[in-house]
Amino acid sequence: MHKIKKSVLESILMASRKVYPNEFISMLGKNEKEEVDELVVLPAVYGKNFSSIRTDLIPFDSKIIGTIHSHPSPNNNPSSADLNVFSVLGKIHLIICWPFNLDNIKSFDETGKEITIEIIE
Numbered sequence: 001m002h003k004i005k006k007s008v009l010e011s012i013l014m015a016s017r018k019v020y021p022n023e024f025i026s027m028l029g030k031n032e033k034e035e036v037d038e039l040v041v042l043p044a045v046y047g048k049n050f051s052s053i054r055t056d057l058i059p060f061d062s063k064i065i066g067t068i069h070s071h072p073s074p075n076n077n078p079s080s081a082d083l084n085v086f087s088v089l090g091k092i093h094l095i096i097c098w099p100f101n102l103d104n105i106k107s108f109d110e111t112g113k114e115i116t117i118e119i120i121e
């Protein structure tokens, strides 16, 4: 099972609330144990719509394991445009929806199938 540090989730909650009603968009970075341990924010896409990410402009970075973005609505299921981005940007994709609490986060793999991620300290 994939693992994510609690501090990363807390940063996601804060950032999603802060940029609301815009979407918070970031890459997920991993450590040597394959645990998600940091947000890799892309200044170029900040505040824009997730599906507008120019995947061709993202530099190759071996730390990147997936993506996180927020939905300003109470729906945390991926849109068809989201699924297109998932398929090319790693294997763990989180969506958090309004009102941006821990139980508003869902995790998906690169095909859009919902997955479970373990939260670690």
Ligand SMILES: [Zn+2]
Binding pocket: 050, 069, 070, 071, 078, 079, 082, 095
């Ligand atoms: Zn979305």
